[in-house]
Amino acid sequence: MTGGSFRRRSGAAALVRSDIDQADHDEITRTLAMHPARRGVVFNVALTALEVGGAIGLFQLAKVGGGDDVQAYLAGSVAPVLGAVVVWVRSRKFSGASAAIFAFTTLSVVVALVGSTDPRVLLYKDCAATAMVGVVCAASCVLMARPVMFYFAQRYGSDGSRAGMAVFDRMWVVYPAFRRSMFDVTIVWAVVFLVQAVVTALIIASASFATAYRWDQVLPIVALVVALSLSVMVGRRAQRTAGAQRVGAVGH
Numbered sequence: 001m002t003g004g005s006f007r008r009r010s011g012a013a014a015l016v017r018s019d020i021d022q023a024d025h026d027e028i029t030r031t032l033a034m035h036p037a038r039r040g041v042v043f044n045v046a047l048t049a050l051e052v053g054g055a056i057g058l059f060q061l062a063k064v065g066g067g068d069d070v071q072a073y074l075a076g077s078v079a080p081v082l083g084a085v086v087v088w089v090r091s092r093k094f095s096g097a098s099a100a101i102f103a104f105t106t107l108s109v110v111v112a113l114v115g116s117t118d119p120r121v122l123l124y125k126d127c128a129a130t131a132m133v134g135v136v137c138a139a140s141c142v143l144m145a146r147p148v149m150f151y152f153a154q155r156y157g158s159d160g161s162r163a164g165m166a167v168f169d170r171m172w173v174v175y176p177a178f179r180r181s182m183f184d185v186t187i188v189w190a191v192v193f194l195v196q197a198v199v200t201a202l203i204i205a206s207a208s209f210a211t212a213y214r215w216d217q218v219l220p221i222v223a224l225v226v227a228l229s230l231s232v233m234v235g236r237r238a239q240r241t242a243g244a245q246r247v248g249a250v251g252h
Contacts, residue, residue, distance in 0.1 A: 024174045031167040036159060043090070043160045047083050051101045054079030077106065090160060100136075100148050107132045123204045123216050127197045130220075134193030137186050146172065147186035149231075181238035188230045196223040 059076030067075065080102035108129040140148040150172065158164030171178045196219050204212040 024170070028167055028171055028174065031163060031170075032158075034163070038159075044156055047086060047160075048101075050086070051080045051083035054082070077102070087155075087160070090162075100151055103136060104133050107136070120204060120209055120212070123209075123212055124201065126216055127201045127204070130193050130200070131197035134190045134197065137190035137193065141183050141186055141190075147183050149186040149189060150182040153182065153185075175238075177238040177241040180241075181234050184234045184238075185231045188234065189227050192223050192227040192230075196220065 055076040055078075058079055059072045062072035062075035083101065084099065111125045111129040111132065114125075137148050140146075150168070154165050154168040158168065172182075200212075200216055200219055203215045207215070
């Protein structure tokens, strides 16, 4: 084989690779346009209310009805399971976000049931639950094939349909920048949760109960705003990187 022939074949192979990349990108863009997140807002809000609000409501209802802590915990656990079933019926796809919400709810309930019910201790329990959620986020970057926040992006970034959720699986395969961003976003949430837990614990230790209680209500909102803002920044950076990679692929 001559040098010229080898170069022509190499160039043709690179062109085919670029065509495949562009075809993947076009398919992903088309599917996202057909299943935008705004179409699933009502569904996702209602589903989250069922999973989180339902768990808390059922837990309290069981307690009011005379159930012990274990019975109340089991009652509350029904809501996230129902949420997972709803997602399955709608999309015929397992919801990693439902599993994460179930795990987070379970952690919070278990921490609440353990140890003293002294008011200040209850605030420390909130810190412990928050810290454990942060640890779970961080651990998912090491122990799971896909980090926790991928599954939340998959649910809330689409309309919740099978095709809408499946496109995120495709993005995971096609876009290295998207994969990196999901790990980065998960680390961001882990750090924010852990910082929130530490700051709240310091306030509890140094302030009156009333002051600590107020901060315990405010800091989660502050943490949520910070985490969402940083997540948006990471997402935009990933989009710019992916765009540059596509341009580079076509250029070669």
